Amino acid sequence: MLNKALIEEVLQAALETGGDFSEVFVEDLYSNHMSLRSGRLEQSLSGRDFGVGIRIFKGLQSVYAYTNDFSKEGLLKAARTAAEAIQTATDEKTLILPLVKEKIQTINPIKFMPNTIEKSRKLAVMKQANEIAKNYHEEISQVMIRLLDEEQNVLIANSEGKFVEDQRVRSRLAIAAVATDGNDMQSGFYGPGAHAGFEFIENLDLNHYAKEAARMAVTMLHADPAPSGKFPVIIDNEFGGVIFHEACGHGLEATSVAKNSSVFANKVGKKVASDLVTYIDDGTLANEWGSINIDDEGEKSRKNVLIENGILKGYMIDKLNGRRMNMESTGSSRRESYKFAPTSRMTNTYIAPGKSTPEEIIANTEHGIYAKYMGGGSVNTATGDYNFAVEEAYLVKNGKIDKPLRGATLIGNGATTIQHVDMVANNLGHGAGMCGASSGSLPVNVGQPTLRVSEITVGGREA
Secondary structure (H helix, E strand, C coil): CCCHHHHHHHHHHCCCCCCCEEEEEEEEEEEEEEEEECCEEEEEEEEEEEEEEEEEEECCEEEEEEECCCCHHHHHHHHHHHHCCCCCCCCCCCCCCCCEECCCCCCCCCCCCHHHCCHHHHHHHHHHHHHHHHCCCCCEEEEEEEEEEEEEEEEEEECCCEEEEEEEEEEEEEEEEEEECCCCEEEEEECCEECCCHHHHHCCCHHHHHHHHHHHHHHHHCCEECECEEEEEEECCHHHHHHHHHHHHHHHEHHHHCCCCCCCCCCCCCECCCCCCCEEEECCCCCECCCCCECCCCCECCEEEEEECCEECCCECCHHHHHHHCCCCCCCEECCCCCCCCEECCCEEEECCCCECHHHHHHCCCEEEEEEEEEEEEECCCCCEEEEEEEEEEEEECCEEEEEEECCEEEEEHHHHCCCEEEEECCCEEEEEEEEECCEEEEEEEEECCEEEEEEEEECCEC
């Protein structure tokens, strides 16, 4: 991508004004986006983006610059321009260590590189998913299918001698269905993804994913308004984990912990959750959507146990915030592209399975809400307060799933909710999503088994 001698020169130029650490991030990205609406190809875009990011530290001060000019003159100019923001009184300069290339072992084997597959083969899968969803029920009025695949090649080098290259390949199929009865309209969505090639798309169980998206839309079209009040809430597995991703996961990132703007700051070793909760961020799960061989600072991905049996064990930490916290990196530094400085972010974050079964949890709930599919939401990481829409919900009555409900919103506090988990099932599942924060939008998995929270405030239309 760039030769070692040039990178060493750029790293040294970045330290000319007194910085104590410099880093170069090189990215070469091939991407493909296709969309199908009502059986017709609506968009097919492919492209390539190449750029270089340069970062400099001086103590806890950080400067970041990026450029598309990868000539020697352009790179040195970008490095020196960034360095001008760090001026010190000393004449001493940090010298970079010789770059030594590291070998990494991929945990995400790829069978078919997406850019070697004809678009006609991709379109065939999309059309098949469209037909399955469209034919599910006469009330399905529209189906939208999106296919994304990308190949991201990166090179990361820094003044401490790190020199490592990696290839990330991801594929995702998103299925959205709309149902209408002429007066009302409801939608359903399913979007499986993986750190994998076209083999993932070609081997998807389209009958499952397309029918689920359509079934959700039709079911919610005939659902009753959700009640409002405080209820026990059963949250299903897979994407149900988004509530803890937002309400707890972000609060365990060093980005907020280092600034004491997290409810979990300074609580390592303390009880912060129910004894039933073990919360993990693991970027080493083979071919999962959020998995990485190395993070965007070149550190090997790892399994980080954040909470174990209710006790806070640690945080997700990047290099800069590690300096602020006097802690080592946990391989958790990520960025959307070379246009963003990296910071601590999640990969595949999930609650570990428990000993109950989903059936036992439902049978032990006299009256409550069953949240089968979660939607989007928002959270204040400083307080942990959250607000989440439920895409598909049901009333639980006398230990059985009762009528479907729509318009339900879960309102609460992450630090409180995680303490009120009183049953955890054994059916761990993961769901693919995109997470937006200060270093851009990233592919992440959220996951959990089916679990019950003893009480959450539910916002609905009925008293």
